[in-house]
Amino acid sequence: MTKRLTTIKDIAKTLGISVATVSRAMRDTYDVSAETRKLVLDTAAKMNYRPNFNATGLVKSGTHKIAVIIPAITNYYFSTVITGIQEYALEHNYQVMLYLTNDSAYWETKVVRELSLSSVDGLLACITYETADFSHFQELIEADVPLVFFDRVPESVSTSVVVQDDYTGACLATEHLIAQGYSRIAHLAGPRGLNLTQQRLQGYLDTLKKHNLESYGVIHSGFSDENGRHDMGILFNSTSKPDAIFSVNDRKAFGAILWLREQGILVGEEVGVIGFTNDPISKIITPSLSTIAEPAYEIGRKSCEVLIKHIQKQSYPVQEISLPTELIIRASTQRGADFNTFNLSKKR
Amino acid sequence: MTKRLTTIKDIAKTLGISVATVSRAMRDTYDVSAETRKLVLDTAAKMNYRPNFNATGLVKSGTHKIAVIIPAITNYYFSTVITGIQEYALEHNYQVMLYLTNDSAYWETKVVRELSLSSVDGLLACITYETADFSHFQELIEADVPLVFFDRVPESVSTSVVVQDDYTGACLATEHLIAQGYSRIAHLAGPRGLNLTQQRLQGYLDTLKKHNLESYGVIHSGFSDENGRHDMGILFNSTSKPDAIFSVNDRKAFGAILWLREQGILVGEEVGVIGFTNDPISKIITPSLSTIAEPAYEIGRKSCEVLIKHIQKQSYPVQEISLPTELIIRASTQRGADFNTFNLSKKR
DNA sequence: AATAGTAGCGAGAACGTTATCGAAACCAGA
DNA sequence: TCTGGTTTCGATAACGTTCTCGCTACTATT
Incomplete structure (x- = not known):
């Protein structure tokens, strides 16, 4: 379909070194000399190299993606929250996948259940006003999938939440x-x-x-x-x-x-x-x-921050954050x- | 980090058959008997199997993801367009990744350039009002990446566009x-x-x-x-x-x-x-x-439709679609x- | 009975990357 | 010269899936 992209192997071949060295050089880790590192980086730029996230995601479990599940975005509050989420995520090198439930509990469970856990590192969710059964979320929690709720949060599940007061x-x-x-x-x-x-x-x-x-x-x-x-x-x-x-x-x-x-x-x-x-x-x-x-924007940023902290260390304690409102x-x-x-x- | 998910190998092992057979059974293709197929599907459901998109994405080039690049979502028009995109995408089993440029040409080029082409199948873009240099998009087109513009479209690049009249x-x-x-x-x-x-x-x-x-x-x-x-x-x-x-x-x-x-x-x-x-x-x-x-919602749906058609067959001709407005x-x-x-x- | 064809399955390579381990090269000290 | 330590690098296995082949068993044909 699309043209073959340059891989780490191509760089290794043109430079006459091993893929392992190239991989290390790209990630700026130990065991690589300053010269070869520069050499690798330069030719990578020259060959227009882009990392293949499928491959990295395969070996290290972890895509840098988070899913945002939200009833709708066609109103001020939700669209502003998403903006906050998006900005914090991008600043921290995470990408956001958007799922609209349209306030339908059916769609919500469908999306959550079918969401392949191999394709996201965590979830940010705002439940529909129909949602009465939370088993689809409970399953995620039991599988240790990082999950934080914002704005509309269920009472029965024990996970981090971010709301306004x-x-x-x-x-x-x-x-x-x-x-x-x-x-x-x-x-x-x-x-x-x-x-x-x-x-x-x-x-x-x-x-x-x-x-x-x-x-x-x-x-x-x-x-x-x-x-x-x-x-x-x-x-x-x-x-x-x-x-x-x-x-x-x-x-x-x-x-x-x-x-x-x-x-x-x-x-x-x-x-x-x-x-x-x-x-x-x-x-x-x-x-x-x-x-x-x-504070819609701040709620977006804060909930994204909490989620990413949960992703990055599983020992991060469950948060219950309530942001102030103003008359x-x-x-x-x-x-x-x-x-x-x-x-x-x-x-x- | 998160618990190990069940893979195709696990299913093969518990059933005493090869991974190849399981893979074929899952995808309902040729060369597999009805009985084993049912057997595989049942145990897959029992073991709560979810496909690993990193792995499938690696072997077949093609994640079922599209990127939407848009100046903002905190207004009626854009949020409605996104809703249309999202709905069409989900109906056709595509997932949408959202990128907000905040009407900054700098962020737009950054996002487009850093977007790993291995992680999305195509792009849906609405340019910022600053964007004067379109080389970052031009590069994508030259690399045969499916790309369609909506609402705000550049004149210099030759690709499909969807706008209102x-x-x-x-x-x-x-x-x-x-x-x-x-x-x-x-x-x-x-x-x-x-x-x-x-x-x-x-x-x-x-x-x-x-x-x-x-x-x-x-x-x-x-x-x-x-x-x-x-x-x-x-x-x-x-x-x-x-x-x-x-x-x-x-x-x-x-x-x-x-x-x-x-x-x-x-x-x-x-x-x-x-x-x-x-x-x-x-x-x-x-x-x-x-x-x-x-027709914001329809513009979202239509542009997503055109993009997915471009993704699915590269021979799909370039479209210039203009939807009617109403007084x-x-x-x-x-x-x-x-x-x-x-x-x-x-x-x- | 011999052959050809087909249905069903398995072995192994491949995708692009990272991680582990070991090897080579170099240097210092005795 | 030998030993030991460091630095730098390479070979190779792994991640989970699909794909290409080839193999077996069975059926149909002559």
């Missing part, structure tokens, strides 16, 4: 709503069973309790803006309507804002909305969305100012 | 602005040198000419909303101000809308804005953005209605 973030969000004078607070929650859903819900509930407030409703559903929009209809159909919404993520909060605008309800003034992520859209939407910022205050939780029209109709 | 899309956008009654039209253009920048600019210019209109300004810069915002300041600083903006992409159009809003200029009513991409944000921003929809009319190019306030302050 979901609980504290939810507390910050709820505290902020209360401080702004909202008291009838509802929560647009994520899919049940996900650790992150539980953590954010718990932070919300605990903060309400601390202030002797009652929840004005919790609805579990998916992460899309359409989910948010739909759930708002249900929430506001009751007799006791909320005056503020804490959404499990920004996308659902966008749906909430869109719904409120359609209903002619003033966002901020009448109903406060706060999200979770700090998606760039939150700055663009009208009114701009207050939110809890997640970002924008217009959607402000009263008093008419942020809704946002100068849109003001003439020069 | 940028020229016609730009014509559609400009025609639409004119049809809506705008006549003083300016263009927020992309970085110079990119084919897509040239195509969209040309479509814009040709359509103006067709209607005997003059351009009210063309400014080249990057793709970010910040670029768009900045360029608007320049555009409106002249004595002859435009009454409509055609932006090379949606992100810059968002910047333009934000800038207009800050200036108290009514978007749509006073100044029309149209983008290019159909980023989901275009539905969320106020007013919603008219745009030219790109999406929203509020930012409508006059008459007060879309800017968008019911925001309307009480129930």
Whole structure:
């Protein structure tokens, strides 16, 4: 098919030395004189030599590849995490293989099971919101395959995880709503069973309790803006309507804002909305969305770092890393100012 | 490190047959009886056998992997393209390796040059907007490495490309602005040198000419909303101000809308804005953005399909595929209605 | 009964690299 | 001159798989 590439043998032949010497020279190890080393390196460059990773991978078990298994990449959070993973990996000479599960547990198990362990050194995974059976991951752990979870992590398997501090973030969000004078607070929650859903819900509930407030409703559903929009209809159909919404993520909060605008309800003034992520859209939407910022890029880098450390020495202890979040205050939780029209109709 | 995996030899030994027979049985080829085949397959499953891709890759040249080289993934278009690539690849038993260049020509050449050709069967690339020297790609082509470009394609190298119809899309956008009654039209253009920048600019210019209109300004810069915002300041600083903006992409159009809003200029009513991409944000921003929809997902699938065909038979002819775009009319190019306030302050 | 053909299997080389071991060459000290 | 130590290098086996051959046994044909 493609032209034959130059191998270590070719170099050895043209130089009249053995392949062993060439191999040693390439890797800058012991037992090779400075002259021959330079000679080998020069002719290797001249002959446009590239190492064959299949061969090296065969003899030393270990490809320099890691697999990233993730529900999707078409949103701010995931794409930013991947960017962090990618950069850390490349800096440390690892290559990343990407697998999208499309939030399907079927695809996830299929990918994980069929993933030939001879083709990657380790796995970085973020589970789907359907995943209830973790046996496919358990098998990997029992086979001593390095594995770290990020963002959405299972509770039952014992391996390293890297997440943002979901609980504290939810507390910050709820505290902020209360401080702004909202008291009838509802929560647009994520899919049940996900650790992150539980953590954010718990932070919300605990903060309400601390202030002797009652929840004005919790609805579990998916992460899309359409989910948010739909759930708002249900929430506001009751007799006791909320005056503020804490959404499990920004996308659902966008749906909430869109719904409120359609209903002619003033966002901020009448109903406060706060999200979770700090998606760039939150700055663009009208009114701009207050939110809890997640360190997506750092989560990518950190989880990749932990994985590579696990790969490089199996004695590396299991980590449970939680990165801090931050409250970002924008217009959607402000009263008093008419942020809704946002100068849109003001003439020069 | 990790536990020793079961190999074809282990299966042969426990069954008392030769490795050759096992190998043939696994691949369902000739010269093996139905009984032994079943026997081999059963014990392979029982022993949890996984093929070692390093070994197969060594003997048959050909890993089932493709490399995707892309400037970034943290935006709608690129992440959607990747999703399409990924899905087509997985369906056809190829695995994708991801490389982000971060729009740096330095990183691009580094990645392409260091990419061991023994570890991938082909490349899918979208160049950075800095890339002026294409020798790193030229080398691959000369080495007969399958390579296809998508979206941002170089003109000088002769290989398959998959793009959207940028020229016609730009014509559609400009025609639409004119049809809506705008006549003083300016263009927020992309970085110079990119084919897509040239195509969209040309479509814009040709359509103006067709209607005997003059351009009210063309400014080249990057793709970010910040670029768009900045360029608007320049555009409106002249004595002859435009009454409509055609932006090379949606992100810059968002910047333009934000800038207009800050200036108290009514978007749509006073100044029309149209983008290019159909980023989901275009539905969320106020007013919603008219745009030219790109078939990002299909471009991903199609370019992956072309690449795999190139890999599978080297006689496959070079393709130049251009996928159609579509005009999406929203509020930012409508006059008459007060879309800017968008019911925001309307009480129930 | 002799031959030819075929189905099923095994032995061994090969892919490109690294690791182990030993050999050669050189040098220093006695 | 001999011994011992170091430095530098080569031969060879291994990694797990596929591929090419050749061998055996069986069936069909004459």
